[in-house]
Amino acid sequence: MTSQFAMDQRLQERRARVSxxxxxxxxxxxxxxxxxxxxxxxxxxxxRYGWSLMFCCLAIVLLSATDAFLTxxxxxxxxxELNYFMAVLLEENTDKFVHFKLLLTSLAVIILTMxxxxxxxxxxxxxxxxxxxxxxxxxxxxxxxxxxxxIGF
Numbered sequence: 001m002t003s004q005f006a007m008d009q010r011l012q013e014r015r016a017r018v019s020x021x022x023x024x025x026x027x028x029x030x031x032x033x034x035x036x037x038x039x040x041x042x043x044x045x046x047x048r049y050g051w052s053l054m055f056c057c058l059a060i061v062l063l064s065a066t067d068a069f070l071t072x073x074x075x076x077x078x079x080x081e082l083n084y085f086m087a088v089l090l091e092e093n094t095d096k097f098v099h100f101k102l103l104l105t106s107l108a109v110i111i112l113t114m115x116x117x118x119x120x121x122x123x124x125x126x127x128x129x130x131x132x133x134x135x136x137x138x139x140x141x142x143x144x145x146x147x148x149x150x151i152g153f
Contacts, residue, residue: 049116056131057109057113057130059134059137060133061105061109063137063141064101066141068102070141070144070145072098073153075090077152078151109130112130112133113130
């Protein structure tokens with residue numbers, strides 16, 4: 001019985017068929033590149049992120065929501081939206097404007113967070129871009145508060 005079982009195993013093809021679209025050949029999935037991993041080159045994808053990065057991402061989304069509501073307040077006080085696409089959304093419905101703005105911001109934050117270790121130029125990584133975006137949003141909120149003070153809100 002055991003010799004029959006061993007013989008049946010030898011007749012079977014153990015290697016998987018090569019598919020027409022192989023992710024290794026297309027560069028979508030990387031093989032075992034131990035030297036590259038040891039050298040620290042390339043991106044590192046993890047499931048858990050640092051607290052500073054998560055705080056930055058949360059701050060970006062919350063500042064984006066604050067920006068959306070302050071923009072609506074400025075427009076009700078007589079301001080004008082300079083971004084054509086957002087102006088079209090605002091003319092249709094303010095809820096659509098807020099939802100689309102938050103969706104777009106959240107999607108960008110998710111993609112940048114996933115690639116937080118990817119180098120853009122030299123030592124500049126995607127996480128540095130996230131920190132710059134949060135700083136920019138904080139400055140924008142400050143500017144919008146000054147505008148609201150000017151129009152008397």
